[in-house]
Amino acid sequence: MSGHGPATPMTAHKSGPLRGVAHVPGDKSISHRALILGALSVGETQITGLLEGQDVLDTAKAMRAFGAEVVQHGPGAWSVHGVGVGGFAEPSQVIDCGNSGTGVRLIMGAMATTAIAATFTGDASLNKRPMGRVTDPLALFGAQAFGRSGGRLPLTLVGAAEPVPVRYRLPVPSAQVKSAVLLAGLNAPGQTVVIEDEATRDHTERMLRGFGAEVQITDSPEGRVITLTGQPELTGQSVAVPRDPSSAAFPVCAALMVPGSDILVPGVSQNPTRNGIFLTLQDMGADLVLENPREEGGEPVADLRVRFSTLSGIEVPPERAASMIDEYPILAALAATASGKTVMRGIKELRVKESDRIDAMARGLEACGVQVEETEDSLTVYGRGADGVAGGATVQSHLDHRIAMSFLCLGMVSRQPITVDDATPIATSFPIFGPLMTGLGAQLS
Numbered sequence: 001m002s003g004h005g006p007a008t009p010m011t012a013h014k015s016g017p018l019r020g021v022a023h024v025p026g027d028k029s030i031s032h033r034a035l036i037l038g039a040l041s042v043g044e045t046q047i048t049g050l051l052e053g054q055d056v057l058d059t060a061k062a063m064r065a066f067g068a069e070v071v072q073h074g075p076g077a078w079s080v081h082g083v084g085v086g087g088f089a090e091p092s093q094v095i096d097c098g099n100s101g102t103g104v105r106l107i108m109g110a111m112a113t114t115a116i117a118a119t120f121t122g123d124a125s126l127n128k129r130p131m132g133r134v135t136d137p138l139a140l141f142g143a144q145a146f147g148r149s150g151g152r153l154p155l156t157l158v159g160a161a162e163p164v165p166v167r168y169r170l171p172v173p174s175a176q177v178k179s180a181v182l183l184a185g186l187n188a189p190g191q192t193v194v195i196e197d198e199a200t201r202d203h204t205e206r207m208l209r210g211f212g213a214e215v216q217i218t219d220s221p222e223g224r225v226i227t228l229t230g231q232p233e234l235t236g237q238s239v240a241v242p243r244d245p246s247s248a249a250f251p252v253c254a255a256l257m258v259p260g261s262d263i264l265v266p267g268v269s270q271n272p273t274r275n276g277i278f279l280t281l282q283d284m285g286a287d288l289v290l291e292n293p294r295e296e297g298g299e300p301v302a303d304l305r306v307r308f309s310t311l312s313g314i315e316v317p318p319e320r321a322a323s324m325i326d327e328y329p330i331l332a333a334l335a336a337t338a339s340g341k342t343v344m345r346g347i348k349e350l351r352v353k354e355s356d357r358i359d360a361m362a363r364g365l366e367a368c369g370v371q372v373e374e375t376e377d378s379l380t381v382y383g384r385g386a387d388g389v390a391g392g393a394t395v396q397s398h399l400d401h402r403i404a405m406s407f408l409c410l411g412m413v414s415r416q417p418i419t420v421d422d423a424t425p426i427a428t429s430f431p432i433f434g435p436l437m438t439g440l441g442a443q444l445s
Contacts, residue, residue, distance in 0.1 A: 009394070010404070010423035010434070012411025013443035017260030017308070020440050022251040026051040026076060026241035027269055028429050029203050030299070032059050032102050033179070034239040036110050037211050038080030039068035040087075040186060043236035045080040050241055052076065054428045055100035062107050065091035066118075076241075085234055086187040090116035094154070097122045099354060099399070099428040102176055104153070105134045109180030112143040113163035113187035121154040125354050125399040125425075131155055133172070134180045140166040141184050165190040165230055169223070172349060173322040175200040175273075178226070182208065182215075188230045197223045200322045201273040206298055211237055242269040242301045246326045246402075247430045249277050251440065253334045254409040255306040256286050259386065263440060265304040267296070276324030277331065278304070284311040284338060311338040313383045318346030325349055328379070329406040332361040336370040337413055338383035348377040354425070355398035364407055367393035368418060392416030401425040405433055412442050 026049040036059065038045030050056065052075070060070045060078070067089035069081035083089070088111050095118055097104035104120050108131075111118055121127065132151030139145065142160030147153060165188045168181050178194050182204055185192025205226060208215050214229040248268045255261035270278075270290065281288050287309045290302040313335060321344075324331070328347055335342035350357040358379050362372045369390030371382040391414025397404040404420045411418030426433050438444055 005424055007422035008424050009419055009421055010408060011417050011419040011445050012408040013417045013445065014414065015258055015412040015443045016441055018251070018255045018258050018263055018440040018442060019261065020263060022263055022265045022436055022440060024243045024247040024251065024265060024268070024436070025053065025430060025432065027244040028053065028055060028246065029102065029201060030241050031056045032106055033203055033207050034241060035059050035063050035070065035080060036106055036183065037207055037234065038236060039063040039066060039082050040085050040110060041082035041211055041234040041236045042084045043082065045082065045236040045239060047078045047080070047239045047241065049076045050078050051244065053431050054098050055103055058096065058098040058100055059103040059107065062095045062097065062103070065093060065095055066111065082236060085231060086114050088114045088116060091118050094119045094121055097126060099123050099126055099425060101126060101129055101354070105176040105180050106183060108134055108138060108157050109183035112138040112157060112159050112184040113141050114159045115161040117156060117158045119154060119156040123399065127153045130352055133174065133177050137166065137168045137177065137181050138184055140168065141188055163188040165192045167193040169195040170197070173198050173200050174349070175204070179204040182226065182228050185228045185230050186213065186232065190230055192228045192230060194226045195223045198319060198322055199224055199273055201271065203271070210298055211235060240296050242296050242299045243267045245269050245274050245277065248304065249327045249330050250405050250409055250430070250433065251437065252281070252288065252304060252306050253330045254412055254437065254442065256281065256309050256311065257334060257337045257409065257413040259308050261308045263306050265306065267301050268304050270300045270302050273323050276320040277327035280316050280320065280324065280331065283314050285309055286311060310386065313338045313340035313342035315343040316345070321346040326402060329357055329361050329402045330409060332365065332379060332381050333406040333410040335381035335383055336365055336368070336389050336410060337386055339385050341380055341382050343378065343380045345378040347379065353400070355400040355403060357400065357403065360396065360398050360400060360403045361406065364393070364395035364403070367395060368410065368414060386413070387415070389414040390416060391418045394419040394421055397422050397425060399425050401429050405430065408444065
């Protein structure tokens, strides 16, 4: 579990061509939501393809603590017997969400309009992250939060005894905050409305409809307006979790970097609120082809055929940030091997992730001999070409799984090996990263 055990360094050495099929894990965002909505439903929800990383396992444990019956039947196969909207029981223990900002924020939303109290904590990384962005809108429903300074964990949330519906405009694009408000709105009478200036990942809206909630989405002059009718009866469903585009980005980018590579990554979600990284890679000149497009579990998916490519730096459209916010670390690593500069703007949200990801990538790239420039809201990487990254550094992961995996991918093409100080956080989202990459031909030790 990230942040709880001894640090385990990992080193990536220059690799030969990556070849083969990369079956990446199920989508983390959808896995969290399937467990939570299953717990808020009546009857049984059956889930296949669930990501069994530590983040999601912590959410499963939390749903048990709130009274749902959550059972694993085999790899990726789970069932949830729910307690219905408003049916959460008060947990007897502290809810430990480990490293997961998504887990803790969505669970807070799901319980905020039930008259119970729960105390939340996490690992060292999660306990530094701001929770006020969620507890502030939850207070509008009538919930009360008592935490450390800055609204940080450990934090006790007391749910509203008589919740009222809210109308809330997101101050920053955040699918976590939007989802927390919508989940809270389930047990409030009337209509809860969320307004976002730019679309963020829409898994919650899609899944709420699938479980039986009434959700209307309209585009208006004030933005994207999501209206949820409260106090529905949600009914257990069968959920097939597509493969995670954020996880797929690592073998995809590694194959683009390592000369001679040719891999297939099957069944990856192509949700238009999540596919910004693949559009950006194609803009840079990537030989990246979407094969066999189809729909699985209400989500568009496709198989990704990826071959080594000579890439050029670009200016990433800032309006694309919300659809690829978790992929900027691996994009920054990839940009180091492109020709010319890659400019990433509109990414200040990265400063409040598992780590300050702008700073973590900038310092790590500098240690590997790559020139960067950063502002509060941007990162510019000056590419050194396919064989131009020196490497030879030990990079701090800051307990951040995406920082660790990004530098391990870069080490597969750098002249000298790259070591990350602690690879244990990778288990939170991509527990099979090491064996999957070595199976393709990567040299990891």
